[in-house]
Amino acid sequence: MIEFKAVSKTYNGKVKALDNMNFTVGDGELVGFIGPNGSGKTTTIKLLSGVLTPDKGTIKVNGFDVGKEPLKAKASIGYIADNPDVFLRLKGIEFLNFIGDVYKTPADERRKTVEDLAERFELAGALNSPIISYSHGMRQKLMVIAALMHKPKVWILDEPMTGLDPKSSFELKALMREHTKQGNSVFFSTHVLEVAEKLCDRVVIIKKGHKLYDGTLAELEKRNKDKNLEDIFLELTGKK
Amino acid sequence: MNVFLQLIKITGSSVEPSLDEKKRSKIFGVVMGILVTLLIFIPVITIVGFMVYALTNGLATLGSRDSVSAGLSLMLHIVALFSVVFGFSVVMSVFYFSSDLEYLLPLPISPMKIIGAKLASTMITENVMECLLVFGALLGFMIGYGFDPPSGGGLNAVSFIAGIIGLLTFPVVPICYCAAICLVVMYFSRFFKNKDRVSRLTAFSSIAVLLVLVLALNLSGGFDTNRFVEQLINNDIGLVKVLDKVFINVPLLSKAMAGSFVSLLLYILVNAASVAVVLFLASKLYLKTVIALGSCEGTAKAAETEKDYERLFKESSQLMAYFKKEMKILVRTPAYVTNCFGINLIWPVFIYLFVVLQKRSNILGSYIEKLRYGDSEVVLYATLLVFGTSVILTALNCLASSAITREGKHFEVMKYMPVPIMTQLNAKALVSIVVSGAGLVVYIVTAFAILGIDFRFIIFSVLLSLLSVIFSTYLGIYIDSMNPKLIWEDEVNALRGNYHVFYNMALEIILTAVVCAASIGLFKLDFLPVVIIQTLILGLAGVLSLEFYNLCKKKGVENIKKIEM
Ligand SMILES: Nc1ncnc2c1ncn2[C@@H]1O[C@H](COP(=O)(O)OP(=O)(O)O)[C@@H](O)[C@H]1O
Numbered sequence A: 001m002i003e004f005k006a007v008s009k010t011y012n013g014k015v016k017a018l019d020n021m022n023f024t025v026g027d028g029e030l031v032g033f034i035g036p037n038g039s040g041k042t043t044t045i046k047l048l049s050g051v052l053t054p055d056k057g058t059i060k061v062n063g064f065d066v067g068k069e070p071l072k073a074k075a076s077i078g079y080i081a082d083n084p085d086v087f088l089r090l091k092g093i094e095f096l097n098f099i100g101d102v103y104k105t106p107a108d109e110r111r112k113t114v115e116d117l118a119e120r121f122e123l124a125g126a127l128n129s130p131i132i133s134y135s136h137g138m139r140q141k142l143m144v145i146a147a148l149m150h151k152p153k154v155w156i157l158d159e160p161m162t163g164l165d166p167k168s169s170f171e172l173k174a175l176m177r178e179h180t181k182q183g184n185s186v187f188f189s190t191h192v193l194e195v196a197e198k199l200c201d202r203v204v205i206i207k208k209g210h211k212l213y214d215g216t217l218a219e220l221e222k223r224n225k226d227k228n229l230e231d232i233f234l235e236l237t238g239k240k
Numbered sequence B: 001m002n003v004f005l006q007l008i009k010i011t012g013s014s015v016e017p018s019l020d021e022k023k024r025s026k027i028f029g030v031v032m033g034i035l036v037t038l039l040i041f042i043p044v045i046t047i048v049g050f051m052v053y054a055l056t057n058g059l060a061t062l063g064s065r066d067s068v069s070a071g072l073s074l075m076l077h078i079v080a081l082f083s084v085v086f087g088f089s090v091v092m093s094v095f096y097f098s099s100d101l102e103y104l105l106p107l108p109i110s111p112m113k114i115i116g117a118k119l120a121s122t123m124i125t126e127n128v129m130e131c132l133l134v135f136g137a138l139l140g141f142m143i144g145y146g147f148d149p150p151s152g153g154g155l156n157a158v159s160f161i162a163g164i165i166g167l168l169t170f171p172v173v174p175i176c177y178c179a180a181i182c183l184v185v186m187y188f189s190r191f192f193k194n195k196d197r198v199s200r201l202t203a204f205s206s207i208a209v210l211l212v213l214v215l216a217l218n219l220s221g222g223f224d225t226n227r228f229v230e231q232l233i234n235n236d237i238g239l240v241k242v243l244d245k246v247f248i249n250v251p252l253l254s255k256a257m258a259g260s261f262v263s264l265l266l267y268i269l270v271n272a273a274s275v276a277v278v279l280f281l282a283s284k285l286y287l288k289t290v291i292a293l294g295s296c297e298g299t300a301k302a303a304e305t306e307k308d309y310e311r312l313f314k315e316s317s318q319l320m321a322y323f324k325k326e327m328k329i330l331v332r333t334p335a336y337v338t339n340c341f342g343i344n345l346i347w348p349v350f351i352y353l354f355v356v357l358q359k360r361s362n363i364l365g366s367y368i369e370k371l372r373y374g375d376s377e378v379v380l381y382a383t384l385l386v387f388g389t390s391v392i393l394t395a396l397n398c399l400a401s402s403a404i405t406r407e408g409k410h411f412e413v414m415k416y417m418p419v420p421i422m423t424q425l426n427a428k429a430l431v432s433i434v435v436s437g438a439g440l441v442v443y444i445v446t447a448f449a450i451l452g453i454d455f456r457f458i459i460f461s462v463l464l465s466l467l468s469v470i471f472s473t474y475l476g477i478y479i480d481s482m483n484p485k486l487i488w489e490d491e492v493n494a495l496r497g498n499y500h501v502f503y504n505m506a507l508e509i510i511l512t513a514v515v516c517a518a519s520i521g522l523f524k525l526d527f528l529p530v531v532i533i534q535t536l537i538l539g540l541a542g543v544l545s546l547e548f549y550n551l552c553k554k555k556g557v558e559n560i561k562k563i564e565m
């Protein structure tokens, strides 16, 4: 469960990145967050994960206020940032173990998740090498495994498909769906329309820090009968 | 040429604070700048200057125009040696591990230009501290030589021009040595799997070379100024002879300072030639070595992974997990290894030098004797020595004052992990306390045990040392939390371009100075017996530990929460 209420965020007191943003993601819901570059997606996601603090508004994750009970809120999030280059000097397995300790995941649970997912992502052979030797896609997959070890109630991903090969991208989408099936919330940003179209229960469309649309894509299409999704999207976000 | 300047700016950008950083800490920066100048720069210049002055004076009265600059040469050789030892890790990380390479390499810029720019920015980074030493040495020489010239000599216009040129260009040859060695070593280690290991190995061997050279000074007979000057005049010191060949720039600059125009021309020529050699090597070797880098680092060992699932999935507390992560990253990053750990190995060398230098007069011997019998004045000095060394060593390895800066672009992780910020700071503090504390305890216990000093004093010293390390650590972390420099291209810049390291050092030096002055004052005025003063110092270290811990817990954590990248 994610509740984002009347949130505004300004950078350096000048750049207004988010203006009175509202949305919710329910339990068992998979929501896509769509918008052109620079529209405020990463800002929103960083506010959710506690990396940034909002100027105004309240953000709740799994019922915990991110500002008031940050540790509980953060513990219930699995977060995948837009850049997977962290702690490059650690080996893959060491990073996973570190994250396991940090999120207080029992050892056998870590093991189960890692064995299962490393197999699915074909990463098992690389886990004993330093992350610096991984490709972008491999790093991204490592982050996915790390984020899922503690079975987060809320899974947040920032542009997760970037750099993934078709098989990995397929596996990731399947994982997102499985995770929602288990009653968790999944919220991910993308600027690629097709991804959202196939995957999401609902989409939130954002432009220049304002919410433009919140609902299913089917309904959006119904409202604009004679146009295809891409045209609608371009129109909404003012590129046409 | 335009591209070149642009490149220098890019590769050196991480050294300069950003405009925003500048604004935020303007007043603080000015105040600290003044303190740093007063406390570090001026003493350094004075000490180095005085040493050269004394030697030059001795030489001027005894020797001829040719040998008068031998003292200056000796000092410059030492500076050059240190530049090579410390420059090595800088060059290695700027050439090979800097994150701007990813963007620079694909651009249509010749490797010569890239290396040229990187070389220039390295020299600028390195120049600050080196300039001070060289300035002190040159000044000392000019005073010693100018006021009391030997027959047929004296300062002339050439000396002044050489002084200015020398001040600006002195790091060129040492850094070119580092660069050339780096390029060649990396070329031949292309076939090794782990580049980090190669660079770490080379860095450590350069420290080892320094150790051997210091030992080779062979002053075991004790230091006698007159004999030493005599040896200098006759050019009779083996080490100096070797160094004169290694750093040809040094004798040339010294002779130019004594007024030789030909030497000045040769000096300029040598500098130009060394840059040319590096650029030539770069054009041949650089691309071949740098491209292979990322892919070479450790290949997957699929077979081992299976077993490691068992071994590695052991649970630890958040604090320990974070501590282990920090240590692993430190130990695996060449720049941190040399600058944060290596420094702990370097300073026993100075102690050795000191012990050797005073052997003839044997001041230390009588002090140690007094310490054994518990002479109260000497006990106080020993206590203050333990206190000061612990505080300053902790500041010197900059583990604490770069604790947050080192996070760099990963800073966000501190924010989104469900770990209280204070726990993270404690883990970082633990790193500094363990590394500095372990080194100190080992040194203190072995030194005092060998000298046969009362075990109660040893226990007291260990306790005092640890408490001093603790408060010094939390102070360092707090200072870094005020305005950490999170944008840097390579790890060296996280340490060198980080003014907090200097600020922290300045503060710790003031603190030590105040404590020393107060204690000695109290003792000399017969206000308090030594035991009470010792207790007070220990108490102070304890109170400061608590205070600075609380400062981190309240203000430090708040500072970090406020930082947004
Ligand atoms: N650290 C920052 N400082 C200043 N402005 C920023 C910063 N990060 C993002 N912005 C601005 O905020 C807006 C939203 O950026 P972002 O959330 O990253 O967009 P998106 O992820 O949708 O591409 C942009 O106009 C961007 O320029």
Ligand SMILES: [Mg+2]
Binding pocket: A041, A042, A043, A082, A159
């Ligand atoms: Mg983004």
